Structure formats: structure tokens, C-alpha cells
Amino acid sequence: MATTDMSAPLPGTDDAHATTLGLANDKMAMWTFIGSECLFFGALISTYLIYFGRTNEGPAPAGIFDIPFTSASTFILLMSSLGMVLALAAIQAGDMRRFRTWTMATALMGATFLAGQFYEFSVFAAEGFNLTTSPFSSSFFVLTGFHGLHVALGILMLLSMWAASMMGRLPQQLHTTVENIGLYWHFVDIVWIIIFTVVYLIPAAITIAPPTG
């Protein structure tokens, strides 16, 4: 660990809460927390990778996943990340109306994704694929469920931010708060980028029955 850069003199600022590294405390806390979350989702994803072949006579990945549907909701979540950066760019530029528009759009895209996940889960349940079917189903639902919980928390934060801005209580100086919530949102998105290929596409591809004839 290099120590030289960390011993740099304090930036010349009259802020009484100036920090040693000249970096905002809350942003550093968010990155630290995200580092920790890597291990959380790492544990869930690796459990899934160990278990997706254990189907207990129940459906296998290729038999149950609806790839076109999941692709659509993946696309929506990915685009919500674009909405998030546009909201951040707006507040940094001081355009509060555009900021609110993109914040609301991001939250709505997140909500659409969640609604899609709810629909997906209910279709699976109707097809006899639920939490207790097999290690495959257990690890699938717990992983995607926890991801969905993260999305829900993100939506709650986005909507709170939108409401605070509507009430005039989110001045432009608080753009690092928006940045931090954005970091969280993007993190939830990159977890889904991994889930889409590692949980859906690859297991489904591997468990497709070999073509006959």
C-alpha cells in the first residue's frame, strides 16, 4: 500500500470538515460498502453456480428460463443506469428540472424491472418451480430475490430524492448525495449484468438438450 499519496497536505479549503485525503467521507463510505457487497453477491452467485445442476427432477435452467423476457428486463435495468448518470449530470449542471425527470425515469425503469421479476416469479411458481423445489431453485430465488431487494431499496432512495427535490430540499450542493445513490444504483446494475449471463444465459445454454438428428 503506497503511503505517499495519502500523506499529501490537506487541500486548502475553509470547510471545517476538510478531510485528510480531500475526498468526501460519504463517497468513500459508499465505495467501502460496495466493496463489501461484492463478497455478499459473490457468495450468492457462487452458491448458485455450485447448485444449478441439482434440479431434483424439477425444471432445469433451460426448461424454465424465458430468455427473451429476461433480456427485455435486463435491457430496462441497463437503461436505468443511463438515466441515473443523466440525472447526475443534470444536477451537476444545476438543471433541477432535468434532474427530477431523469431521477423519476430511473426509478420507473427500476420499478418496471421489479414488476417483471414479480411476474417471472409468479410464472415460475405456476409451473411448479418455487423456493423449495431443488437446490437450483433455492439458490436461484434467494440470489435474484436479494438482488430485487437491493433494487427496491434503490427505488426508495431515488423516490425520496425526487420528493426532496420537489420540496426544494435537495439543493445543488448536495450533488454528491446523488452521486452516492447513483453509485449504489450502478452497483446493483452490474450485479445484474453478471446475473444475466452467469445465472440465465450460460446455465440455460449448458442444460439445453443436445440437438437430435
Add this chain to the structure above:
Amino acid sequence: MARTEYDKEHAHPGVGQYVEIGVILAAMTLLEVILYESFDRGLMTAVGIPALIVLTILKFMLVVLWFMHLRFDHKLFRRLFFAGVALAVVVFGIVGANFYLGPQTGF
């Protein structure tokens, strides 16, 4: 908190660049789906899966480096994040290897 000196020197990418990246991300996702739909099983395992993994890593890095501005930000943030990623990959890689290679193969 006022913008620190550091933030001022390291501007974030602009709107145009964000949209470009969004389009690239969408295109890569489309490519993933096409890959999945068009390969039969033999080709899928040999070519398709490595291609999917590469695409995932590229998408992951695009979001992390541009949307989360790690490319432009203080290296401490980069280290905190990639320490978590690397640790997760290594330790769960070992756990996974132990399950798949397991005692049967003498691992």
C-alpha cells in the same frame, strides 16, 4: 459539502459520452442474446460461453469505469472496489473448484 479540489480537477464524462456508452451497453446485450439464440450446444460451450463471459466483463467494466466514474476518480476508490471483486473471485473460485473438481479428481 462544497466540491473539493479533487472533484474539480477530475471532471466526469459529459452527457454525450454517457449516451454513447448506454448505446454500446445495449448493443452488447443484444449481442449476448443473439449469441445465446444462434449457437447450437456444441459451438455454445466451445465459443459461445467464453464470448458471453468476455461480453459480461466488458459491460461490467464500462459501467464501473464510466457510469461509476472509477476511471476518472481517486485511485483509492478503485482499490476499495477491486479489492472486493478480486477477493470474491479468488475465494469463491477456490470453493467452486473444490466442488466441481472435488475429492473424486483428487483436488
Add this chain to the structure above:
Amino acid sequence: MTAIAERPTTTPRRSVFRRPTAETGPWSWITTVDHKKIGILYFVTAFFFFLVGGVEALLIRLQLAQPGGTLLTADQYNQIFTMHGLTMIFFAVMPLGAAFFNYLLPLMIGARDVAFPRLNAFSYWVFLAAGIFLYSGILLGGLPDGGWFNYAPLNLIGPNPTLGVDPSAGSPIPEHVQRMVLYSIGLQIAGIASLASSVNFIVTVFNMRAPGMTLMRMPIFVWSIFVTSFLMLFAMPVIGVALWQLLFDVRYGTSFFNPASGGDPVLWQHMFWLFGHPEVYILILPAFGMVSEVLPVFSRKPLFGYSAMVFSMIAIAFLGWGVWAHHMFAAGLGPVANSAFGLSTMFIAVPTGVKIFNWLGTMWGGRIRITTPLLFAAGLVGMFTIGGLSGVTHSIVPHDWQQTDTYYVVAHFHYVLFGGSIFGIFSATYFYFPKVTGRMLDEKLGKLHFALMIIGFNVTFFPMHILGLWGMPRRIYTYADGMGWNFWNLVETIGAFIIAAAILVFMVNVTRSLRHGAVAGNDPWDARTVEWLTTSPPPPYNFEEVPHVSARDEAWHRKYVSDGSQAPRRVPAGASPDHGTPDDASPGEAAVPAAEAPAHGPAHDGASAIHMPSPSYYPAIAALGLPIAGWGVVAGGAVQVALLVLGGTIIISGLFGWVLEPSAEDH
């Protein structure tokens, strides 16, 4: 989410409650965000849990004093030995470490508080909530009974599968399942507290240091906090996932660990020990840091090999992530895995050995003052070395197979965690008591405490090596006569009561010294680091003027001059020519010239102008929601939904109140 709350802001804010203002009395403790008060809360609470865990240990020893013991039933014994482990690890040693982290971290780096004072208070209340939640099992059909590691599938079916399945018991949830829910949610809540503290401490170390306090000038205890925080940061989510999976298995019928439905019990072992081994270092590294502060002061020498101590700590943390499977040699992982983890286990002994030799090097040639803190610190060096050596014996896989699940293992981890962590914590307690209370602990009673403790400790735990090698298994509630185990078991029980006497002496000492102890003054030990520059006890804002740090042993350099050719000479305060020169800086480190470094606070405006964070109700409120939601899962049925909603509402409203109030009110 919590992190965003701590920004100072000038926007007008409204709050549901009026901001608490009490400075004394119970409300001042409930609403405090002062790291020193939180540290004291941690210490008192954790010491209470330490006593509870100690009583459990005495019950275990009374039951095993003679063959065919009848004091406890098998079921009671299972609960008590499980709770002894859980209590000592999660509710005594970890929070006792956290007590010192909280109290000392800002003082040692010359800060006024941690980076997120309310998050800090939140950590404490969540930890307390976890302890209450776990022990609520006394009223709810029993405490966890599967050992602290709670192996699958034992955790799924229970030690006695017939227990509690009687539907006339009234509860829709079987008793065994309730116990496992208490285990998984209780530790989950404790994990939230640890995670929140680790984020807080990491940011504090990176960002809140006084001018001139480079990373390589930080007191070594701060380094141990830093490294421990990273271990917690990365280890807690792993056990978090494992605990969720366990909860879903026992409560909602998933099949993660249940071989009957395709799950794999070995996965639980991997997950548990992936967390569990870093956890071992989370327990011991703080104690290492403490003795590394104590030994130089009483040897009147700088710490020998500071950089080597720092890097060995980092190396231990790194390697600590690569040795987890040595807890699983008996699980049949295969020869390659066993050999690799055996090797890495041998490697981790190297940085640990570096530390032991550096402590010896610190004392070697020093003008040693035999005080109670020094005795406990030296006790750690000796006892931990024995425990470390018996630990390395487990890296030899066939040898490990011989010892697995015997009392040899029990002896080993008590030598490292009692002989290591607890000795270190007592050393720091005697050392910092004057700083915290303004009064000295009595030295005579302290030495009596140490003598009883080291004798009682060895009488209790050394014979466990012998019994283990003779084949006595762990976790048995009784044993038959004629196994040849009677004598040493009786000796161990006597030893346990000697330890209890030692703890009583300590409690008498604290009670008396709080009122009648000699007044300490700022610097009773002639110490070396900046926390001794301020008053004892320190004011709420810690330092009237934030110290500008120019050397590793800043306080010492302000008191003494030394040109290296003769003994250091004491100089009047502030007159040392050493002070202000970067004599201790490592190559590549730029010292901050005092004149250029901006002041951290108002330099000469006096204490009244220092703006401190205001107390808050919300951390305690938000923490309250967690166990309420947890009890819902224990109860099941309609109560579950009601309590989950209630708990969730409390958490969310607590967090909203927190975000919407400014961290400090304008005066």
C-alpha cells in the same frame, strides 16, 4: 444509505422530534453520538456479556468436573456451550475490541470524532439489540444448541430430532427451528453492527487524521483497527449469506445444506469458515495492537520494527483469507486442497512469529517498569505463543485428523483467544483506565488479578491438551468413569474458579478505583502517543487544539530530546527540538510543515467555538426495528407478518428521521 446523512448542511431542516439536548442522565447515553461515550457503553455492555459467558463456562466446568455429571441435561449443556462460544466471540471479545476502537481511534489520530458519529451510535445499539435478541431464547423455547459453527445438517434436524415436534407445544414453529432462527437472525444483526463500524472506522482512518499524521506515523493500535476493519468488511457479508441460507433452510424449506433434498452440508462449512477464519484474526489483531502500544511505554523504548509490525499485520490479514479449509481437513476435501491449505497455514505462522519476536525485541534492553498493563501484555506474548504453536501443529493434516473434535482444539483456541485476546484487553484496560476515568486502577489488586488469572488460565486450559491427546472429544455433556479423564477434568474445573476469582478481583478494583483511585493526570504512564496530550478524561471535543504530528511517537518527542549518543533527556513542554522535525518519517513520506497545514478546527478560539455533532434519537430507534422484525420470523403465522411490518416501519422511519436531520445543529 446511512452514509449520506452525515453531511453538514445549511439548508433548513425539520424533524419530528426536538433534538435531544441532555448531557447527563440516561437520555444522554441513549442519544449520544460521542465516540467516547459509545466506547464506554460498548465496554460496559460487552463486559456484562463477558460475565454471562463466564458463568456459562463455570456451568460447563461444573458439569464436567466428574464423570456422569448431572448438573445439566444434555439439552441444557448443548445450549450452554453454544451460547458460551457465541457470547464470548460476538458479544464479549469483538465488542470489547470495539470499545477500545471507539474510544481511542479519534484520540489516537488527533480527530474530534469518527467520520460518521451517528452511524457509530447505530452500531452500538444494533449490537445490543443482537445480544438481547439472541438471549430472548430463554423465554422463547430455548437458546441455539448447535455449537457456534452450527454445522449442517445438525443445524437442520437438531441434536434431538424429536425435540419440540410435539404439536401440543402450542407454537406452529418447532422449538429447534426457533433456536436456529435465533442463531441466524441474532448473528445477522450482530453482523450489521460490525459492518457499519468497519465502514466507519475505515473512512475515519483514511480521512480524519490530524495534520502530519501519515499512515506510517499512526499508532500501531490504529493500524490494528484499520486491518481488523477490512477483515470485518469483507468477512461479514459471507457469514451474512450463509446465515440467510440457513434461515431459509430451517424456516422456509429451501435445500441449501440439506443432503436429503440435494443440498450440500460442506457448503455451509465453506461459507462458515470463509468468515470464521478471518473472524479469528478479527478477535486477535486488536489485542496485538493493544500490547504493541503497552510494551514500548513500559520498556521505555520505541516499538521494535514498527514497519515490520504493520506489514506483518497486513500479511496476516491477507493470508487469513487463504487458510479457511484447515478447519475442514476432516470433511474430505481431497489431497490437493488439504495440502494447499496445510501449506498456507504454515505460512501464516511467519508474520505472527515476526510479531512475537518484535515484542521481545521491544522489551529487550529496555528499562522495564513492571506494571499491571505490562504483565498482561507479557502474558499475551507467552500464552499466545503456546496457542500459536499448538495451532501450527494442525497444519499437518494427519495430525489434525487425530486432534479434530478433541479437547486439544479447545486448548488451542483458548490459548489464542483467552491467553491472547482477553489478556490483551485486560492489558489495555489497565493502561487506558486512567485516560477514560481520570483515576488509576490499584496496582496491588491489579497484580493479584494478573497472578490469579495466569495461574487459573493455565490450570484450566493446559490439561486440555493432555485430555485431547488422550482422545476426550469436545461438545460431550458427560463422560463415563474409567476413561482416565477424571483427574484432569477436576483440575480444569478448579482452574476455572481461579479465573472467576481473578475476575472478581478486577471488578473490586474497578469499583474501588472509580471513587478512590489515585488521580491520574494527563499522562500517568509517561506514554508516547497523542491521546495522552489531552486531559483525562478528555473533553467532548478531544483536543482544544488539534495536534500537528511530526513523529511516530509524537507525545514522547514533545517530552524528550535524544541525539542517540546518550539517554534521552526530559525537556519542558514544547521545548524539544525534536518536535517539528520529520525525523521519524519513512523515505518517500512528505511531512507536512506545521505552518502550511491548515487547522482542523478553530485553532485559538477556545473550546466554545468547536462545533460538535449533536445527539440524536434515530440511531437507537432504527436499531430497535431489527430484533422486532426478527421476533416475527421466530413467531411465525400472522404475528410474523405483523412484526415484520412493524419492525420494517420502525427501521425505515428511523433512517428517514436520521437522513432528514442535520448531523450538527447550528447554535
